[in-house]
Amino acid sequence: MSATLFFDPVCQQPYDTGTLRRQAMGGTEATVVRVADALEALVVQHNRVEAFGRYRPPEKMPGVTHVVINRDSRALPAVRALYPNARLYLWLHDQLRPGSKRAGWLASTAGLLRELDVTIVCVSNSQRRGVEAALRTMSLEDVVRAHTIYNPIDDTLAPDGSPVDERKLVFFSSPNKGLKYTLDAFRTLRRRMPDLRLVVGNPGYKIRKSVRIDGVEYLGPQPQARMHSEVRTALCTFFPNFVIPETFGLVLAESNAVGTPVLTHDCGAAAEVLGDPSQILPVTGAQRAYEALLSPVSPRWRGGPARLAGSLGLFDAYVERIRLWRSGGRPRVTPDPRFRLTAVAQEWRALLAR
Secondary structure (H helix, E strand, O other): OOOOOEEEOOOOOOHHHHHHHOOOHHHHHHHHHHHHHHHHEEEEEEEOOEEEOOEEEOOOOOOOEEEEEEOHHHHHHHHHOOOOOEEEEEEEOOOOOOHHHHHHHHHHHHHHHOOOOOEEEOOHHHHHHHHHHHHHHHOOOOOOHHHHEOOOOEEEOOOOOOEEEEEEEEEEOOOOOOOOOOOOHHHHHHHOOOEEEEEEEEOOOOOOOOOOOOOOOEEEEOOHHHHEEEEEHHEEEEEEOOOOOOOOOHHHHHHHOOOEEEEEEEOOOHHHHHHOOEEEEEEHHHHHHHHHOOOOOOOOHHHHHHHHHOOOOOOOOHHHHHHHHHHHOOOOOOOOOOHHHHHHHHHHHHHHOO
């Protein structure tokens, strides 16, 4: 039995290695599977009732020496009771800044974080800066250590020579990460370039009713292999998200890994992960004001405001970049060795060995 265990107290349903292959799966859950499998570690989920190989329901295991808690520090008391001899780690996947809801969760367990000498693992330096700022407000900065270990992509992900359709854009992410704004921007792109189409998929949660827009194809939840095949043949991953900043952004790293550039904003960890200014646009005040005003509005009723905003130039930067990429200026991108599963697993081994 492995002495390392990953504990997920928040997943919506149990998952395992087979789940990743068979069906749509969120980026956090996919990351837990990849890292735990690479380390040959146990995985316990709060809602699992039957064991499946190394994937187990909650039960006492006195031989476990290291436990990595996924996302929520409020699971610390339960984890401590189940694994009393284990060194504890908290793996944060969400934005956490002073005053935020998730910072409140962390603050509610400040005493345990201090008492149990918990180590925090962040998925990017961008995210870690917010976490460390929150720790300072709790007077924990000298007690609780925060480390960055990037999320992994499969070692096998690479360009495969698939033909690129310059008329095709893809959006594969949770719809709350700016899909409504993306659809508005695409309406303008489509008016300026009528042959463009946008293929939309998601990881399988936060399913929302689709609105019919010319040129938009909704695939619904898809396994990652299917999503990767769509991304390979796209001009780019069109991801103008600034609504929920990415703490890492698997969609960014995986797109580049298969040879497809991303068009996104300098928000969250995007610049850190992509490392290429040609794939990144600044977020303007007008864009933020537009989305703040229309955020509660259904995509069905955003067509008029989107047309007006497009006529005023709000989406011109996307039009210019897409036209440039279609006319021979598309950037050449390759897998980033920082995110290879082999490298990420080695960083985890080093951290757990300290």
